[in-house]
Amino acid sequence: MGDVEIRVATDDDFEPMVRLDGLAFGWTWPPEQHETLRELIDLDRFRVAVDAGRIVGVAGAYTQEVTVPGGALVPNGGVTWVAVAPTHSRRGILRRLMAELHRDVDARGEPIAMLTASEGGIYERFGYGVACHLRVVEIDRRRAQLRPEFRPEPGSVQPVDPDDPRLPEIFDRYRRTRVGEIGRSPVDERLFRLHEGAGLTGAIHADGFALWKLEAKWNRGHPAHQLTLHDVVALTPEAHAALWHTVLSVGLVGPITSYRAVAL
Structure with missing residues (x-):
């Protein structure tokens, strides 16, 4: 685990990040959309896990606002693109990525981090609780x-x-x-x-x-x-x-x- 580096994403990481995201979630961005997608994400808000020069984990956030009781609009970090390659699961990489992401959210003065959980049992480990339910x-x-x-x-x-x-x-x-x-x-x-x-x-x-x-x-x-x-x-x-x-x-x-x- 110590050999896996966690760092801020760079332009060179973008395509491997997209591929890992597709591997984790079972769908991919069409190649013709990659240029526009790159323009829309702030790589300074993304962290990658690197093992022997290969991206094996990613987590990022979007800059957002949420309405709270009383009507105030509060900044929040919208956590997204959270994935670890199956070859590197159960090695603490996800926990390290989330810790780095949360430090960045705190440094930006955002009191809240929010996400849509792909699996309900994962994110309680990182301090998240249920805010709302998806209704089908x-x-x-x-x-x-x-x-x-x-x-x-x-x-x-x-x-x-x-x-x-x-x-x-x-x-x-x-x-x-x-x-x-x-x-x-x-x-x-x-x-x-x-x-x-x-x-x-x-x-x-x-x-x-x-x-x-x-x-x-x-x-x-x-x-x-x-x-x-x-x-x-x-x-x-x-x-x-x-x-x-x-x-x-x-x-x-x-x-x-x-x-x-x-x-x-």
């Missing part, structure tokens, strides 16, 4: 509709491009009303578009928006497309109902699924 929502669109009294006025919801500059402004208003909501910096928005942007579509209301993707499922003439809902952001009950009415009105859809903490 599945709806059969053919069996769901809003009651007539909750249906929106015609014209209150319009189609929107996912890159529309109004969406970040609406989300910024929204996140200030929700304790625990994490802000989305321009870097966060670009990372999301890089990862999920192809095929993304949406709808906008004066006080909210929704974003989703469709996967065609024609089923030999019995269409039941898969709608994956990425966001329902609503500041008012009226916006909430109007956006859900729109989502439930998308044609040729069977299942609607959300893997994020949307407002239901």
